[in-house]
Amino acid sequence: MYGAVIHAPGDVRYEEREDPAILEPTDAVVRTVAACVCGSDLWRYRGISPVPKPTPIGHEYCGVVEAVGDAVTSVKVGDFVVGGFLYSDNTCPVCRKGAHANCQHGGGYAGCQADRIRVPQADGTLVATPEMPADDLIPSILALSDVMCTGWHAAVSAGVGPGKSVAVVGDGAVGLCAVLAAVQLGAETVIAMSRHDSRQKVATEFGATHIIAERGEDGIAKIRELTEGIGADCVLECVGTQDARLQAVGCVRDGGNIGLVGVPHGELPVDKLFWRNVGIKGGPAHCREYLPQLLELVLARKINPGLVFDLELPLSEIAEAYAAMDERRAIKSLVRP
Ligand SMILES: [Zn+2]
Numbered sequence: 256m257y258g259a260v261i262h263a264p265g266d267v268r269y270e271e272r273e274d275p276a277i278l279e280p281t282d283a284v285v286r287t288v289a290a291c292v293c294g295s296d297l298w299r300y301r302g303i304s305p306v307p308k309p310t311p312i313g314h315e316y317c318g319v320v321e322a323v324g325d326a327v328t329s330v331k332v333g334d335f336v337v338g339g340f341l342y343s344d345n346t347c348p349v350c351r352k353g354a355h356a357n358c359q360h361g362g363g364y365a366g367c368q369a370d371r372i373r374v375p376q377a378d379g380t381l382v383a384t385p386e387m388p389a390d391d392l393i394p395s396i397l398a399l400s401d402v403m404c405t406g407w408h409a410a411v412s413a414g415v416g417p418g419k420s421v422a423v424v425g426d427g428a429v430g431l432c433a434v435l436a437a438v439q440l441g442a443e444t445v446i447a448m449s450r451h452d453s454r455q456k457v458a459t460e461f462g463a464t465h466i467i468a469e470r471g472e473d474g475i476a477k478i479r480e481l482t483e484g485i486g487a488d489c490v491l492e493c494v495g496t497q498d499a500r501l502q503a504v505g506c507v508r509d510g511g512n513i514g515l516v517g518v519p520h521g522e523l524p525v526d527k528l529f530w531r532n533v534g535i536k537g538g539p540a541h542c543r544e545y546l547p548q549l550l551e552l553v554l555a556r557k558i559n560p561g562l563v564f565d566l567e568l569p570l571s572e573i574a575e576a577y578a579a580m581d582e583r584r585a586i587k588s589l590v591r592p
Pocket residue numbers: 343344345346347348349350351355357358359360361
């Protein structure tokens with residue numbers, strides 16, 4: 256089979272790779288229907304995170320089950336499935352609390368941008384659709400593998416609910432999904448911070464009530480204008496850079512909450528936040544916890560997070576899928592084998 260391998264910053268190749276096999280009785284092998292490139296894949300592509308050796312890459316997928324181990328009971332060959340970017344057993348004490356990203360028997364993938372994927376802990380990771388989904392739903396189902404669950408996690412972590420004012424820092428796919436999540440969770444004011452026309456359009460389509468193009472102090476001033484001068488109840492930080500984290504700190508009101516889902520690449524002034532009574536929560540999303548509910552919303556066509564994909568390419572053009580995102584010609588690239 257073929258799949259993506261990152262060799263060095265800026266160098267992702269479509270290469271022949273070993274076919275995945277059932278190694279544990281709890282495994283499944285999934286034939287990929289669609290996969291995509293994540294903003295967090297770009298950390299390595301841009302040389303910000305190291306690439307010590309050629310490594311299969313990708314952690315978002317949906318597809319059809321091709322084989323299962325003897326212990327797998329909840330999915331069967333032929334099922335259409337989606338799984339989160341981390342696998343989990345869905346049975347350990349941590350999973351039973353809904354914190355699947357921190358499963359005691361969980362872990363991550365390397366190499367989901369590929370024809371086939373080995374999924375460990377298939378029962379605790381994959382969720383099957385009741386029937387083969389319509390083709391136009393594939394992007395939205397794929398979005399549940401990471402970005403939509405991550406946006407949702409930002410909103411849940413920041414305590415978004417009815418009547419709240421929410422500011423979203425970051426207009427990448429996760430930030431846009433965080434806008435959609437905040438709207439779904441009943442927020443009254445949802446402010447997307449975005450300078451890019453195409454991304455502003457998606458944010459508006461997702462239900463953002465306001466768009467703010469300014470950043471830094473000007474951005475903070477604009478947020479305050481919309482929030483009785485105090486800042487937003489909930490700020491969803493969906494980037495992870497130092498600038499974005501400080502933007503979130505500046506936009507939140509005293510006594511408010513910051514939901515953090517951007518992979519951290521900078522400090523947070525925790526001591527300062529203490530005196531302001533600001534809550535901080537977040538981390539990798541508990542996809543398996545959110546998947547059933549969000550999949551239901553997608554299949555009922557109540558949410559369409561697949562709008563974040565504005566480029567679709569064959570898997571063989573994975574190098575271009577990365578380049579387009581890196582150069583901001585695309586919000587998010589979807590690839591099909
Ligand atoms: Zn677990």
